[in-house]
Amino acid sequence: MxxxxxxxxxxxxxxxxxxxxxxxxxxxxxxxxxxxxxxxxxxxxxxxxxxxxxxGKEVVQKYRRYLNFRYLNILVKRWKRKNRKR
Structure with missing residues (x-):
């Protein structure tokens, strides 16, 4: 299912x-x-x-985590730091 x-x-x-x-x-x-x-x-x-x-609940919570603005902001900051080092 x-x-x-x-x-x-x-x-x-x-x-x-x-x-x-x-x-x-x-x-x-x-x-x-x-x-x-x-x-x-x-x-x-x-x-x-x-x-x-x-x-189920676990998958939906994981999906919501990816759409959370704070989580997306953290990912963008990590990506920017990673690209500066290159």
Whole structure:
């Protein structure tokens, strides 16, 4: 079940990609696009949270850690120090 949960989490990023790359170029009316975008966002969230439920608490906490601003700031500082030495 954990593998299926990870697949759902990965698939949950596809609607975001569709919104950014495909929806602007689809030959449909603006009103239809205005309905399609929130529907895709809801689909992405549902897929993500279903996947999160299946993979478990530990994986979700690890994922949240990577998206934490403080953790990202530390990684950027380490990367800058590493590149200065070269």
């Amino acid at each position: 954990q593998k299926f949960g990870l697949v759902l989490i990965i698939i949950s990023f596809l609607p975001w990609l569709i919104i950014a790359v495909i929806v602007p170029f689809i030959p449909i009316s603006l009103a239809q696009k205005a309905i399609l975008v929130p529907a895709l966002l809801v689909l992405a969230e549902v897929l993500f949270w279903l996947g999160a439920l299946l993979v």
